[in-house]
Amino acid sequence: MTHLSMEALLSLREAGLEPGDAAAREHLDGCPGCRAELERLHQRVARLKALPTLRPARDRWPQVAARVRQERRARRQRAGGLIGLAAAASIALGVALGGTRGGSPAGEQEIRLAMARSQALESALNQFHPEDRVLDGRTAGIAQELEDRIARVDRELELTELLDRRPRDEQLLKLWRERVGLLDALVDVHVTHASNVGL
Amino acid sequence: MTGTRVMDSYLLANADSVVARARAGDETALEELYRAFEAPVYNLARRICRTTEDAEDVLQETFFEVCRSIGRYREEGSLWGWVRTIAASKALMRLRRNKYRETDELQDDVMGHRREDTALRMDLEAALERLSETARAVVWLHDVEGYTHDEIANMMGKTPSFSKSQLARAHRRLRRWLGEEVEV
Numbered sequence: 001m002t003h004l005s006m007e008a009l010l011s012l013r014e015a016g017l018e019p020g021d022a023a024a025r026e027h028l029d030g031c032p033g034c035r036a037e038l039e040r041l042h043q044r045v046a047r048l049k050a051l052p053t054l055r056p057a058r059d060r061w062p063q064v065a066a067r068v069r070q071e072r073r074a075r076r077q078r079a080g081g082l083i084g085l086a087a088a089a090s091i092a093l094g095v096a097l098g099g100t101r102g103g104s105p106a107g108e109q110e111i112r113l114a115m116a117r118s119q120a121l122e123s124a125l126n127q128f129h130p131e132d133r134v135l136d137g138r139t140a141g142i143a144q145e146l147e148d149r150i151a152r153v154d155r156e157l158e159l160t161e162l163l164d165r166r167p168r169d170e171q172l173l174k175l176w177r178e179r180v181g182l183l184d185a186l187v188d189v190h191v192t193h194a195s196n197v198g199l
Numbered sequence: 200m201t202g203t204r205v206m207d208s209y210l211l212a213n214a215d216s217v218v219a220r221a222r223a224g225d226e227t228a229l230e231e232l233y234r235a236f237e238a239p240v241y242n243l244a245r246r247i248c249r250t251t252e253d254a255e256d257v258l259q260e261t262f263f264e265v266c267r268s269i270g271r272y273r274e275e276g277s278l279w280g281w282v283r284t285i286a287a288s289k290a291l292m293r294l295r296r297n298k299y300r301e302t303d304e305l306q307d308d309v310m311g312h313r314r315e316d317t318a319l320r321m322d323l324e325a326a327l328e329r330l331s332e333t334a335r336a337v338v339w340l341h342d343v344e345g346y347t348h349d350e351i352a353n354m355m356g357k358t359p360s361f362s363k364s365q366l367a368r369a370h371r372r373l374r375r376w377l378g379e380e381v382e383v
Binding site: 005006007010011040041044045047048049051053054055056057058060061063064065067068069071072141 | 224226229230233234237238239241242245246251254255258259262263266267270323324327338339342343363364366367368370371373374377379
């Protein structure tokens with residue numbers, strides 16, 4: 001008489017029927033040896049589950065916390081770097097525009113206004129010290145997305161410097177306005193959060 | 200409250216509010232998560248990894264990942280289920296890095312039943328420890344943690360058949376080492 005293999009016995013413990021399970025069950029009904037083997041398997045698994053919970057000899061939280069803090073610091077520095085980069089780009093572009101000959105004065109004026117507005121919003125934002133604030137998950141997600149989009153605009157602003165004068169001025173105006181809109185939204189997010197939590 | 204939520208409540212009182220605070224970057228809440236799940240994560244890691252040092256490293260890596268990714272936890276399953284999957288993945292990653300025990304199992308296959316096997320009558324802890332790391336991981340994840348063969352295969356980058364055959368082979372060995380083999 002051929003007894004059930006370990007594979008067949010294990011398969012009988014699974015929730016869904018596998019091919020061959022019906023035949024295995026039929027065999028089991030008529031074979032006390034295989035029934036005993038299945039019972040030993042059940043008991044072995046029960047004993048595995050009952051093994052004591054092993055605990056670490058050392059507390060690893062300090063290392064985890066230190067790494068989390070280190071990563072947060074690095075993230076803040078990256079964010080600070082982006083804002084600094086944007087400010088540097090503003091100055092560089094201001095100089096470039098100052099030297100512009102033959103561009104549309106109305107266009108230049110609009111770009112200057114957008115840049116000034118952008119710098120004012122950045123100053124307002126810095127007064128909230130956003131990097132030191134604890135935000136709820138949703139607010140943090142929105143702020144992060146806005147910061148990412150501002151960083152993308154800053155990269156585009158850098159690339160736009162390489163364009164010829166006329167398309168450059170149009171593109172600069174569009175990007176600076178977009179940057180102002182994003183910064184405005186970011187300030188709103190922080191101001192709204194600060195007023196909600198009574199700060 | 201679902202069964203999985205009961206498990207979270209058992210491990211961590213006010214799990215929902217702790218998660219909300221952890222997402223907002225509250226370090227005290229992150230530590231609460233660590234304290235609640237430290238023992239089950241370490242236990243899982245230690246049952247899979249060969250050494251206590253490896254298990255402690257897995258514990259640390261797991262919680263660093265938990266702190267970093269808590270914002271992405273969607274609350275669709277239990278918190279413990281989410282943490283456990285991170286821990287299992289980290290432990291299996293460590294196994295892939297330290298492949299030093301697989302040779303013992305191969306040697307065992309070549310030699311057939313070792314003479315001392317029948318005499319040892321090991322206890323379950325010792326027998327489990329003696330399994331190869333892959334086999335032990337499959338036994339623990341399937342029989343104790345309740346993962347399916349499909350899930351284990353997915354985590355290990357293998358097929359469900361691989362997981363099934365590892366489990367069957369491991370149980371044959373355990374049966375022998377525990378002195379449960381019966382002549383029929």
